[in-house]
Amino acid sequence: MTATFTMTGPTATHTPTAGATVQLSAVVKAFSGHTALNSIDLEVAPGELVALLGPSGCGKTTALRSISGLESIDSGRIVIDGVDVADTPTNKRDIGMVFQAYSLFPHMTVLENVEFGLKMRKVAAARRRERALETLDMVGLTKHRDRFAHQLSGGQQQRVALARALVTRPRVLLLDEPLSALDAKVRVQLREEIRRLQTELGITTVFVTHDQEEALAVADRVAVMRDGRIEQIGTPEELYATPANAFVADFVGLSNRMPAELVDGQVTLHGCSLNLLGDPMPDGPVIALVRPEDIALSADGIAGTVISSSFLGSLRRTRVRLFDDTVVAIQHEVERHPLPGEAVTVRLKGAPVSALPPKVKK
Amino acid sequence: MAAPLSPVEPAPASAPAERRPKSANQAVRIGAEPSTVARRLILGIIGGIFLIPVIAMIEFTFRNGLAGDYTTSHWTGLFTEDSARTYRGLYQAIENSLVLAAVTVAIVLVLLLPTMVLVHMQFPRLKRTLEFICIIPITVPAIVLVVGLAPVYSVVVQVLGGSTWTLAFAYGITVLPYAYRAIQGNLDAIPVKTLSEAASTLGAGWLTVLWTILLPNLRRGVLAASFISIAVVLGEFTIASLLNRRNLQTALLQVSQSDPWVAVIFALAALALAFILLLIIGRLGSATPSRRKS
Ligand SMILES: Nc1ncnc2c1ncn2[C@@H]1O[C@H](COP(=O)(O)OP(=O)(O)OP(=O)(O)O)[C@@H](O)[C@H]1O
Numbered sequence: 001m002t003a004t005f006t007m008t009g010p011t012a013t014h015t016p017t018a019g020a021t022v023q024l025s026a027v028v029k030a031f032s033g034h035t036a037l038n039s040i041d042l043e044v045a046p047g048e049l050v051a052l053l054g055p056s057g058c059g060k061t062t063a064l065r066s067i068s069g070l071e072s073i074d075s076g077r078i079v080i081d082g083v084d085v086a087d088t089p090t091n092k093r094d095i096g097m098v099f100q101a102y103s104l105f106p107h108m109t110v111l112e113n114v115e116f117g118l119k120m121r122k123v124a125a126a127r128r129r130e131r132a133l134e135t136l137d138m139v140g141l142t143k144h145r146d147r148f149a150h151q152l153s154g155g156q157q158q159r160v161a162l163a164r165a166l167v168t169r170p171r172v173l174l175l176d177e178p179l180s181a182l183d184a185k186v187r188v189q190l191r192e193e194i195r196r197l198q199t200e201l202g203i204t205t206v207f208v209t210h211d212q213e214e215a216l217a218v219a220d221r222v223a224v225m226r227d228g229r230i231e232q233i234g235t236p237e238e239l240y241a242t243p244a245n246a247f248v249a250d251f252v253g254l255s256n257r258m259p260a261e262l263v264d265g266q267v268t269l270h271g272c273s274l275n276l277l278g279d280p281m282p283d284g285p286v287i288a289l290v291r292p293e294d295i296a297l298s299a300d301g302i303a304g305t306v307i308s309s310s311f312l313g314s315l316r317r318t319r320v321r322l323f324d325d326t327v328v329a330i331q332h333e334v335e336r337h338p339l340p341g342e343a344v345t346v347r348l349k350g351a352p353v354s355a356l357p358p359k360v361k362k
Numbered sequence: 363m364a365a366p367l368s369p370v371e372p373a374p375a376s377a378p379a380e381r382r383p384k385s386a387n388q389a390v391r392i393g394a395e396p397s398t399v400a401r402r403l404i405l406g407i408i409g410g411i412f413l414i415p416v417i418a419m420i421e422f423t424f425r426n427g428l429a430g431d432y433t434t435s436h437w438t439g440l441f442t443e444d445s446a447r448t449y450r451g452l453y454q455a456i457e458n459s460l461v462l463a464a465v466t467v468a469i470v471l472v473l474l475l476p477t478m479v480l481v482h483m484q485f486p487r488l489k490r491t492l493e494f495i496c497i498i499p500i501t502v503p504a505i506v507l508v509v510g511l512a513p514v515y516s517v518v519v520q521v522l523g524g525s526t527w528t529l530a531f532a533y534g535i536t537v538l539p540y541a542y543r544a545i546q547g548n549l550d551a552i553p554v555k556t557l558s559e560a561a562s563t564l565g566a567g568w569l570t571v572l573w574t575i576l577l578p579n580l581r582r583g584v585l586a587a588s589f590i591s592i593a594v595v596l597g598e599f600t601i602a603s604l605l606n607r608r609n610l611q612t613a614l615l616q617v618s619q620s621d622p623w624v625a626v627i628f629a630l631a632a633l634a635l636a637f638i639l640l641l642i643i644g645r646l647g648s649a650t651p652s653r654r655k656s
């Protein structure tokens with residue numbers, strides 16, 4: 001697949017579209033009493049890829065469908081390229097969308113599917129074919145051009161759907177969990193392809209996912225959603241290092257939950273006093289969220305027993321049961337190879353942590 | 363009445379049953395399918411019930427009066443100039459019936475199909491109501507329908523004139539249950555919402571969506587609905603007769619009073635046509651779309 005993606009390929013002859021800006025301000029959408037979007041503000045810069053990340057039912061799809069016009073909004077504004085699109089129907093918004101469900105037209109071949117958007121834009125047949133083939137080549141499926149959807153694998157179908165959405169060089173590309181029906185390996189492969197194509201073509205993109213790893217891997221910025229609101233928006237690094245609140249800290253990346261005490265606004269944990277991330281909390285018992293890389297195996301410190309240790313390529317993750325029965329994951333260099341049952345001591349590196357109120361248990 | 367419905371969804375009912383291997387536990391199972399012999403017997407009896415009258419009809423058309431000898435003159439007589447004049451009324455009635463069939467199909471395609479698609483996509487909560495309304499005509503006897511229709515038609519005649527095609531409004535109602543089932547089966551089988559949403563994000567307006575995306579995928583259901591409608595209209599007698607219109611069936615009755623042989627010949631022709639239509643529907647129901655080559 002990757003072989004078709006050299007920069008000297010057909011895409012290089014295209015001048016990348018300068019993507020449009022997408023602005024959502026105070027967008028509200030309710031379904032029969034249930035507020036799916038509760039005043040969403042979001043600004044996506046031209047050519048930027050923003051991921052909407054959040055648990056199931058938090059309103060990601062609704063937000064995306066509102067941008068596409070498939071869902072009408074109750075109040076607020078959606079502005080694409082400086083123009084309020086409230087009165088622009090979906091088919092006039094010049095967007096490309098890839099759905100979670102397989103959505104290829106079953107009565108058309110792969111090529112006909114990809115040509116469809118150009119046909120709607122009244123592009124002449126010869127030019128249409130040429131551009132469709134070009135785009136199919138970008139997703140590496142030229143050889144399947146005469147197949148029908150039911151003759152393709154899930155990954156291939158989503159590739160065609162991507163080509164179909166990209167062929168018109170839309171102002172905005174909207175992706176609603178396009179990879180969730182695929183197996184892990186194809187998912188990683190395809191998300192990288194999506195990212196590469198998106199960067200090459202410079203198309204403003206909103207990518208919906210509930211997989212935090214996926215969001216962190218492909219997005220310029222990630223918007224973490226909960227219950228119809230955006231909790232925090234920032235680069236993957238910002239979200240990871242300085243989560244605005246415990247929900248974000250818990251949802252983005254891996255965290256150890258360790259019982260701790262909040263004293264004078266400082267998290268006190270196994271004798272360490274750590275800075276608290278996010279909003280201040282009242283003093284008292286809390287659950288600290290500690291990243292695996294903020295704990296280290298050390299010569300002395302908190303005693304514990306190794307439960308398991310797994311090799312992750314460039315690093316190793318070891319699970320340790322501490323003396324107080326808390327189980328923590330620790331990330332460390334590969335050279336150190338703890339064995340299950342081994343007695344170890346760990347220490348906190350002192351990085352700031354987020355904290356949950358104690359009643360929010362797992 | 364149930365017969366035209368079955369070809370639309372034939373696969374689940376019959377196909378897997380036949381493929382099931384004969385195993386020991388089959389005898390124990392309650393409601394096991396009949397043995398081959400029993401199956402042939404049932405098929406033979408039912409086939410006989412259908413075929414004997416048809417054979418009798420064919421035999422009858424070759425009879426020479428009541429004498430018991432045979433002649434082909436009733437068939438050959440049809441193609442003489444003389445008979446063309448005699449049976450002009452009958453040919454007119456056939457034309458009427460074909461026009462009625464066409465208008466009825468048009469009503470189904472122009473009114474029912476878009477309504478069903480709209481309800482399916484935009485107002486799924488109205489689905490039950492629509493189904494109920496569409497099924498009602500099957501429970502209302504034609505005679506009762508006519509009682510209600512008579513005053514309606516006195517208005518229709520004032521507005522649109524008394525030509526026969528106006529009868530198609532009534533037929534549009536009588537074919538609703540069959541057409542509805544045929545189309546609904548197909549609608550349920552394709553992801554209508556996703557497909558049309560995908561098309562509209564690609565720039566297609568709703569008419570384009572209906573025409574280039576939904577219709578090709580609803581082809582089977584739409585064709586089945588059309589053929590069933592045609593079959594029903596060609597066989598309709600009661601409403602036409604009671605509203606004093608001439609269609610194939612009323613004309614056949616009239617002709618049979620003067621020349622029973624010709625009436626039977628035309629009845630056979632109508633039967634053959636309906637049979638062919640049903641066969642086509644059956645094929646549509648089982649075959650995959652022809653464009654799907656592998
Ligand atoms: N058409 C609808 N009618 C009624 N409620 C709806 C409709 N669509 C969505 N909702 C509700 O709005 C909320 C947000 O739904 P949405 O599909 O946007 O969630 P999501 O974040 O995409 O979730 P998932 O990850 O499961 O796809 C949910 O509570 C859902 O039940």
Ligand SMILES: [Mg+2]
Binds near residue numbers: 062177
């Ligand atoms: Mg969703």
